[in-house]
Amino acid sequence: MLRQLALLVLSLTLCWTTFACGSPSGMTANQTQVSTPVPPTAPVSNPSLNSGPTNSGEYSLQQAEYDDATGEYTLMLLGSTPPIYRTVDLQMARLTDEELQAGKQSYASINGDQATLHLTEDFKIGYVHNVTEAQVDPQTGQTETVIVRQESNSWSPFASSFAGAAIANSLFAPRYYVPPVYRSGGNLLGYGGYGNSYNGAVDNYRSRYNTPPAAVKNRQVLRTSGAVRSPSSSSSTPKRQTTNRSTGSGVGSSDLRQPFQQTRPSQTTKRRSPSFGSSGTRRRSSGGARRRR
Amino acid sequence: MAVGKQFNQFFGKTRFVVCRIFLHLSGAEVTPLLGILNQATRDAIAAEGDLQVLGEKLVDVCQALLQFNIYWKTAANEGDVLWDEAEAADYVDELFTDSAQRYLSQPDLAQSDLTQPGFSGKASDQAMFSLPATQNLVVMFTIAGEGEISELETNLADPEAMQDALKALINLHYQGRLRGIQIHFSPAQFGDELTDDQLLQNFPELVPI
Numbered sequence: 001m002l003r004q005l006a007l008l009v010l011s012l013t014l015c016w017t018t019f020a021c022g023s024p025s026g027m028t029a030n031q032t033q034v035s036t037p038v039p040p041t042a043p044v045s046n047p048s049l050n051s052g053p054t055n056s057g058e059y060s061l062q063q064a065e066y067d068d069a070t071g072e073y074t075l076m077l078l079g080s081t082p083p084i085y086r087t088v089d090l091q092m093a094r095l096t097d098e099e100l101q102a103g104k105q106s107y108a109s110i111n112g113d114q115a116t117l118h119l120t121e122d123f124k125i126g127y128v129h130n131v132t133e134a135q136v137d138p139q140t141g142q143t144e145t146v147i148v149r150q151e152s153n154s155w156s157p158f159a160s161s162f163a164g165a166a167i168a169n170s171l172f173a174p175r176y177y178v179p180p181v182y183r184s185g186g187n188l189l190g191y192g193g194y195g196n197s198y199n200g201a202v203d204n205y206r207s208r209y210n211t212p213p214a215a216v217k218n219r220q221v222l223r224t225s226g227a228v229r230s231p232s233s234s235s236s237t238p239k240r241q242t243t244n245r246s247t248g249s250g251v252g253s254s255d256l257r258q259p260f261q262q263t264r265p266s267q268t269t270k271r272r273s274p275s276f277g278s279s280g281t282r283r284r285s286s287g288g289a290r291r292r293r
Numbered sequence: 294m295a296v297g298k299q300f301n302q303f304f305g306k307t308r309f310v311v312c313r314i315f316l317h318l319s320g321a322e323v324t325p326l327l328g329i330l331n332q333a334t335r336d337a338i339a340a341e342g343d344l345q346v347l348g349e350k351l352v353d354v355c356q357a358l359l360q361f362n363i364y365w366k367t368a369a370n371e372g373d374v375l376w377d378e379a380e381a382a383d384y385v386d387e388l389f390t391d392s393a394q395r396y397l398s399q400p401d402l403a404q405s406d407l408t409q410p411g412f413s414g415k416a417s418d419q420a421m422f423s424l425p426a427t428q429n430l431v432v433m434f435t436i437a438g439e440g441e442i443s444e445l446e447t448n449l450a451d452p453e454a455m456q457d458a459l460k461a462l463i464n465l466h467y468q469g470r471l472r473g474i475q476i477h478f479s480p481a482q483f484g485d486e487l488t489d490d491q492l493l494q495n496f497p498e499l500v501p502i
């Protein structure tokens with residue numbers, strides 16, 4: 001009797017641990033629950049960098065589009081629900097010769113949150129180019145970058161426009177590719193950079209053109225605060241004892257990829273509690289396991 | 294949690310460290326730092342926030358701070374390790390907003406208008422020639438870096454740990470592992486003052502080192 005009970009408990013534990021390890025989103029939800037007392041509606045969907053079908057598999061590719069303002073790919077897949085798949089994390093490969101001989105068309109293979117495009121040489125990815133311009137906001141006097149208009153073009157990453165492409169294509173392994181420098185009119189051929197990671201591709205592009213690709217450049221959002229932007233008030237400013245804050249300036253920039261708006265959880269006011277640092281008093285007691293003081 | 298970490302490492306997910314460092318310097322001798330800091334922000338704006346340029350400026354500021362190490366008075370740091378890039382981006386934004394609200398985000402125009410030289414009398418002329426040197430200067434860095442940065446993921450309220458951390462920041466720039474950089478400082482310019490009261494009120498987490 002006892003043996004059977006033990007057997008049951010053990011198998012249940014095995015099932016539970018398997019599921020717990022299997023889903024990474026559930027795990028991060030657990031993590032946040034450990035560090036902060038999250039409201040009961042806790043298991044929010046993780047703000048991920050892509051959206052679309054969660055079932056893995058191969059789907060034939062109807063259409064693909066790339067937006068160079070965000071670096072986002074929009075894929076239209078046949079036979080998947082929903083048919084639109086949007087991602088910024090996309091690897092590409094040319095169809096192998098065997099696949100071509102078998103008469104295979106361009107397809108996308110989706111594995112969890114990782115998508116790979118297998119393209120024929122003449123497949124054209126729609127390329128949306130955003131023409132930006134620095135304009136001065138008349139109300140605040142700050143310069144900001146605005147999209148003036150969009151141009152659409154197409155991009156064929158594997159059309160062998162130069163010798164190096166043929167060598168790289170012969171490897172057939174999926175890699176990350178960055179489109180070449182935009183020029184209006186005419187199909188964009190080849191690629192601007194490639195690598196085994198997205199950042200590798202960006203670095204490759206940067207070393208070739210000495211500037212980051214448009215999608216990365218647009219992601220580098222400059223934030224400033226304080227007295228930096230304003231014309232410097234004369235240095236004869238007196239002591240300001242009346243205010244409870246002193247003056248200051250700040251500048252910041254990052255090229256971390258933001259989540260898509262629709263996948264962002266609605267609760268954004270949550271203040272993170274730091275997991276390391278010097279402030280022992282402000283830390284929540286539940287996060288005390290990692291205290292280092 | 295440890296299992297989750299190993300899983301993430303196994304599947305090749307990028308580890309992001311987002312952290313903020315406060316460093317407070319005290320003494321009239323630290324005023325030259327304001328010039329370096331202002332130059333850094335001006336160059337960063339001129340480059341429209343290019344991370345490469347901002348990284349070089351971060352190196353300049355860190356090197357200057359390392360030279361002024363005898364004036365370090367208090368410090369604090371906080372941060373988190375994240376596996377999700379989007380979450381890291383949100384955290385970086387959040388830290389910017391929090392850092393920015395610790396000083397006057399707008400210059401006090403009403404007061405400075407009154408004391409424009411030429412408009413007012415002798416009092417401001419005198420004030421122009423004798424500028425008060427600030428006794429306190431607070432520099433706040435926020436960085437988002439890739440990988441494991443053990444020098445930063447610790448308690449930095451210690452002179453040696455802080456030195457190592459500033460050196461680590463310089464190295465991170467040259468290793469190309471910085472994905473987000475913010476530099477804040479208060480007061481803004483020579484002639485402005487950050488008093489002890491303001492320091493206590495707006496930077497409660499500072500710990501003497």
